[in-house]
Amino acid sequence: MSTPAVAHLQTEFDRDLCERFHYYMLLMRELEDRIENKLYRQGKVVGGCYTGRGQEAIPVGSAILSRPGDWLTPSHRDMAALLIRGITPEEILAQYMGRATGLTKGRDGNMHMGCSERHCVPIISSIGASIPIAGGLAFAMRYRGESNVVFNYSGDGASSRGDWHEGLNMAAVMNLPIVYLCNNNLYAYSTPLDKQMKVADIADRVAGYGIPAEIVNGNDVLAIYEASKRGVEHARAGKGPYFIECKTFRMSGHSAHDPADYVPNQLREEWSRKDPILMLQKYMVENLGADEQDFVDMRKRVLDKISEAVEWALEQPLPDPATLEDDVYASE
């Protein structure tokens, strides 16, 4: 069982950048693990519980390139994008627990959160709907003559929605500054890719809209970073949208309730050997002088941070029922 080697590096990856990748990937992995495998089972988190286990490289390798003026529209498997934008584990846990201090004040649950100040649009559950939204965010950037870009995240399932096609087409026609990160994790809930589309790659669909698309190893954070950099430079330079299909695998069910027994064991085992965090660690050991103890120390730091955040979140108040009807409309 060997972790595959990283191929075709064009960017110089220094220790500092790799440690940031490592930190955010690990924080997402462990925070979601705590939520799904502890808090959810203990009944402290209720409702849906979606994770991006095995897909951490995608939000990390891309969102780390975002500037303050950029906007992000993460999907439900992109928690690290929120963390990179400065949303804290405390805020995320309060959200999952439906507390008044969560990002939606208890009005929405789990990964359905966003923040205007930190430029993160919350997930829209009608998957694919964020594609036209990204278009509007980017339209406003161009309207004001900014060089900002939108990072849009979606998955393979989204590419069957009408909104996906309408949104990509409009962005192409209007030449809007958007980098699309598509996590093609082979399953949309229980539906495998061959029941989702007839073409081999989602990039084939994108070609029909005249948008440049590339396919990368979605478990290789360095490859995602390089591709995102190309995409962001393209978009910032006014050359229009750019699409990155990240081949990956969902190492969980659709949600915590789903054992995903429709996934062949062999497939899961195959992908478990390509774990994105292990891949990065291997690179750091072979090229940057990191050792096992560094990773143990980092993991302890992350776990301690999460434990403190859980304690804080559990102390947070539930929303006051008297606020039920607030904020449906602007107050006069």
Add this chain to the structure above:
Amino acid sequence: MAETTYVEAIRQGIWEEMERDDTVFVMGEDVATYGGAFKITKGLLERFGELRVVDTPLAESAIVGAGTGAAINGLRPVLEMQFADFMACGFDQITNFAAKCRYRWGQAIPMVIRAPAGGNIHGGPFHSQNVEMPYVHTPGLKVVQPSTAYDAKGLIKAAIRDDDPVIYLEHKYLYRSVKEELPAEDYTVPIGKAGVCREGSDISIITYGWMVHVALEAAEAAAGEGISAEVLDLRTLVPLDREAILDTAKKTSKVILLHEDTLTGGLGGELAGIISEHAFDYLDGPLVRVAAPDTPVPFSEALERAFLPSVEEILAKVRWLHRF
């Protein structure tokens, strides 16, 4: 001073708001070069340029989504749906996202969706519908429908300045059939305020849109028979002006609820609920609904005439209720 048509009043309202606020822009199918299917946006491209007057692909969901995204990022979009009927193609974006943003994450969506609605233009099943109710039933949206040129201008300006998403339904039959002199100075018509457009003492007719004019005709005919009918123009469907609705109900004690939309699930039922809950003790007769029958809107002139509520139909109900 020259009279201004309803269609021109909307155009003027958008124009003035674009002059006043450079975050206001127009987006939709055929709105720029062509000036819109009904010419509401004629001349805007020449005045404001292609950055602020934007032709889109034929894709209503993408138009609404792009408008919402632009509103999140600081602009004030005025979107055109070529016909209100096609707003259904953007229904998910409107109801599942735009309407919920403030409640979910405190994000204002200052966006107007203009939608040419209504019949009596021989438009048939896809170009004549009154589609207000799904939007009336979606918390987070405001819904307006002007019946006069004055209100058309005042409400589009108020809608553009509003910080919530507003569905602005404009009646196609009124575009060029109603006109009046408009004030030269800047004015708005507040969202959420109904207006009594004919005072009366025996019966109230509560309605909106083109039906205001049909109700006024019926009221005039009733006056000839010695029945004094009051006509209340709702102007805004969300939020409803409950005070004005209850005031007229309490004043005349007999109420007809009239709309061009089909009967079942129409606004009349909601109005009846409000009056029944809050003014039951004032009523001297049943709350009577007059509406289109529960069918698609037919094309043929003979069928469409039978479909649309008429002066005669309203008058018959007025007489019946007056005798009650």
